Amino acid sequence: xxxxxxxxxxxxxxxxxxxxxxxxxxxxxxxxxxxxxxxxxxxxxxxxxxxxxxxxxxxxxxxxxxxxxxxxxxxxxxxxxxxxxxxxxxxxxxxxxxxxxxxxxxxxxxxxxxxxxxxxx
Amino acid sequence: xxxxxxxxxxxxxxxxxxxxxxxxxxxxxxxxxxxxxxxxxxxxxxxxxxxxxxxxxxxxxxxxxxxxxxxxxxxxxxxxxxxxxxxxxxxxxxxxxxxxxxxxxxxxxxx
Numbered sequence: 001x002x003x004x005x006x007x008x009x010x011x012x013x014x015x016x017x018x019x020x021x022x023x024x025x026x027x028x029x030x031x032x033x034x035x036x037x038x039x040x041x042x043x044x045x046x047x048x049x050x051x052x053x054x055x056x057x058x059x060x061x062x063x064x065x066x067x068x069x070x071x072x073x074x075x076x077x078x079x080x081x082x083x084x085x086x087x088x089x090x091x092x093x094x095x096x097x098x099x100x101x102x103x104x105x106x107x108x109x110x111x112x113x114x115x116x117x118x119x120x121x
Numbered sequence: 122x123x124x125x126x127x128x129x130x131x132x133x134x135x136x137x138x139x140x141x142x143x144x145x146x147x148x149x150x151x152x153x154x155x156x157x158x159x160x161x162x163x164x165x166x167x168x169x170x171x172x173x174x175x176x177x178x179x180x181x182x183x184x185x186x187x188x189x190x191x192x193x194x195x196x197x198x199x200x201x202x203x204x205x206x207x208x209x210x211x212x213x214x215x216x217x218x219x220x221x222x223x224x225x226x227x228x229x230x231x232x
Binding site: 004033035040042043044045048058108109110112113114115 | 210
């Protein structure tokens with residue numbers, strides 16, 4: 001079974017603090033994603049990475065940065081936390097894209113971590 | 122633009138059948154996912170439709186019409202534990218593995 005873990009389930013930080021959210025997957029997946037989930041807005045993609053040291057902006061990257069130094073680990077960084085960044089943060093991973101010899105179900109399915117509920121005071 | 126629409130809330134009775142609809146507009150389309158998410162938990166994979174038609178998996182089935190940009194999730198013999206949010210997600214943007222999620226449908230199953 002794929003396992004995606006996140007460093008904290010609950011986190012409380014103060015405005016202006018630098019915040020690190022860590023995500024680790026154990027299935028050698030190429031793709032990793034960071035989302036935030038807010039009531040009425042659904043899951044919104046912040047950043048994603050399709051390879052070590054590679055990253056691309058998602059739909060709402062402002063105020064966030066990411067780091068992927070190792071294949072299994074993808075970190076989300078809030079450089080200076082603000083109250084509007086209070087949210088549930090979900091990390092996900094998927095195997096790879098573009099390999100015709102592997103079924104789309106195997107390559108495209110994203111597996112999620114348990115989430116980190118971040119409160120910024 | 123890219124958009125996924127699904128109803129916000131639905132209510133159904135234990136033992137009944139419920140259909141959750143999803144319409145999508147994406148630039149490019151590879152397939153359509155359904156995820157289940159219980160309150161306070163991570164989304165878990167339910168189904169992935171790439172081709173048109175109905176795919177059945179136990180009490181859950183998922184349908185896709187690519188020409189209409191439409192999918193539905195069908196839940197039969199509803200149980201109380203099926204109370205959850207159901208997320209529709211389109212794999213649309215080329216070959217990057219990105220998914221575009223709808224806001225989710227919260228299903229409440231009543232006795």
